[in-house]
Amino acid sequence: MVAKRIIPCLDVRNGRVVKGVKFENIQDMADPVVLARYYNESGADELVFYDITASVEGRALFTDILRAVASEIFIPLTVGGGISSLDDFDRVLKCGADKVSVNSGAIKDPSLISAAAKRYGDQCVVLSMDVKRVGGSFRVFAKGGREDTGIDAIEWARRGEERGAGEIVLNSIDTDGVRGGFDMEMLRAIGEVVTIPIVASGGAGKMEDFLELFKYDRIDAGLAAGIFHTKQVNIRELKEYLAVNGVNVRL
Amino acid sequence: MIAIIDYGVGNLFSLSSSLKFLGLDCLVTSKKEEIEASEKIILPGVGAFGDAMAKLKETGLVETIREQAGLKPLLGICLGMQLLFEKSYEYGEHEGLRLIEGVIASLAADINPDLKVPHMGWNRLYVLRDDPIFRYFKSGEWVYYVHSYYAKNCEESTLALSEYDAPVTGLVRSGLTYGAQFHPEKSGEAGLKLLRGFAEL
Numbered sequence: 120m121v122a123k124r125i126i127p128c129l130d131v132r133n134g135r136v137v138k139g140v141k142f143e144n145i146q147d148m149a150d151p152v153v154l155a156r157y158y159n160e161s162g163a164d165e166l167v168f169y170d171i172t173a174s175v176e177g178r179a180l181f182t183d184i185l186r187a188v189a190s191e192i193f194i195p196l197t198v199g200g201g202i203s204s205l206d207d208f209d210r211v212l213k214c215g216a217d218k219v220s221v222n223s224g225a226i227k228d229p230s231l232i233s234a235a236a237k238r239y240g241d242q243c244v245v246l247s248m249d250v251k252r253v254g255g256s257f258r259v260f261a262k263g264g265r266e267d268t269g270i271d272a273i274e275w276a277r278r279g280e281e282r283g284a285g286e287i288v289l290n291s292i293d294t295d296g297v298r299g300g301f302d303m304e305m306l307r308a309i310g311e312v313v314t315i316p317i318v319a320s321g322g323a324g325k326m327e328d329f330l331e332l333f334k335y336d337r338i339d340a341g342l343a344a345g346i347f348h349t350k351q352v353n354i355r356e357l358k359e360y361l362a363v364n365g366v367n368v369r370l
Numbered sequence: 371m372i373a374i375i376d377y378g379v380g381n382l383f384s385l386s387s388s389l390k391f392l393g394l395d396c397l398v399t400s401k402k403e404e405i406e407a408s409e410k411i412i413l414p415g416v417g418a419f420g421d422a423m424a425k426l427k428e429t430g431l432v433e434t435i436r437e438q439a440g441l442k443p444l445l446g447i448c449l450g451m452q453l454l455f456e457k458s459y460e461y462g463e464h465e466g467l468r469l470i471e472g473v474i475a476s477l478a479a480d481i482n483p484d485l486k487v488p489h490m491g492w493n494r495l496y497v498l499r500d501d502p503i504f505r506y507f508k509s510g511e512w513v514y515y516v517h518s519y520y521a522k523n524c525e526e527s528t529l530a531l532s533e534y535d536a537p538v539t540g541l542v543r544s545g546l547t548y549g550a551q552f553h554p555e556k557s558g559e560a561g562l563k564l565l566r567g568f569a570e571l
Contacts, residue, residue: 120493189383190383190391193557193558194556195556213383215381215383215384242490314486316491369512
């Protein structure tokens with residue numbers, strides 16, 4: 120059977136991997152190529168690259184880095200950040216991406232999901248959602264978590280699947296960088312309404328958090344950044360721990 | 371030199387990178403002469419069977435591939451592997467290259483409906499019959515799949531398979547023609563070992 124996946128996420132800005140807390144206080148962490156190599160060797164199942172560069176020059180730098188990583192890391196690569204057209208899909212796929220993650224671009228124009236799924240196949244289109252509690256409900260935020268779209272997260276996930284997204288990444292803004300565990304309440308709320316694979320993100324602080332996460336069988340993958348970058352959690356050790364506790368992982 | 375056939379289907383970046391990483395000479399090409407001059411051929415592909423076969427016909431390479439397949443090792447990957455079979459039932463019925471006996475059928479129709487399709491992610495590949503391509507590969511290593519259709523009625527050519535409720539044909543061989551349903555170029559170390567095994571055939 121298909122293994123549960125552990126995915127480190129590299130947020131790249133101006134050619135460097137950075138990390139924030141609750142999407143703020145962005146700090147410099149590492150060289151993306153060096154870090155990607157480290158993850159490849161430590162048994163990561165996939166890599167996610169987010170381009171959080173604002174400028175056009177930054178974007179060109181990002182594709183150079185993406186190409187450098189893709190030419191020596193032979194596991195699936197998902198790329199996101201500023202994807203708002205089929206041309207953007209084309210640009211990153213040509214640099215070695217296997218899947219492309221859409222977020223704000225899909226909120227602005229939901230037909231991007233269906234158009235991309237039709238051209239590149241469902242498996243290529245990842246809907247990434249930044250979710251935060253507002254009042255009593257889960258709301259989708261745009262622009263790197265800065266803007267409340269007013270869209271209900273459960274509804275948005277369902278629509279994303281209908282339009283052909285092949286996978287969904289659920290980022291909890293409430294738990295991002297807090298390291299107190301994944302947002303199980305939010306994950307369950309959305310897990311019940313979609314059938315496509317779910318990648319959980321935001322809040323992992325220790326190995327036990329991943330075990331807790333995979334107890335909910337609708338989750339296919341756990342994504343984290345800070346705890347992996349700082350080597351607080353080693354991916355191979357994490358997977359060995361999960362395997363001992365009955366989770367099917369690739370070792 | 372390994373010729374990677376470019377017929378406008380899919381992403382060839384990872385495949386050529388992984389061969390280069392292994393120190394192997396390769397050339398992405400759609401030229402008949404270059405394919406004929408190569409020592410080995412890789413036929414990649416992603417997307418739908420019908421479209422891919424139509425594009426392959428447009429390049430005028432169908433006869434070249436069929437001819438060359440009898441002379442040198444050829445490896446079809448993912449959809450490229452499916453094209454090697456007699457026919458596919460993906461969105462209708464389409465004829466393939468007919469280099470390997472068997473058909474391409476819907477995976478969803480043959481497995482527990484609770485399981486997700488596409489069959490996407492890492493799965494173990496179990497070797498049924500030893501072959502030189504497994505020179506560096508151990509049975510049970512993990513490979514990366516992304517597909518919704520799969521090869522069946524091909525017991526004679528199946529070298530290795532994975533389990534996804536039903537047995538999923540993973541690696542096939544008929545004569546010098548090989549096919550991998552998974553993506554060796556995305557399967558980490560295990561995938562590189564299979565590519566090395568192929569390159570050394």
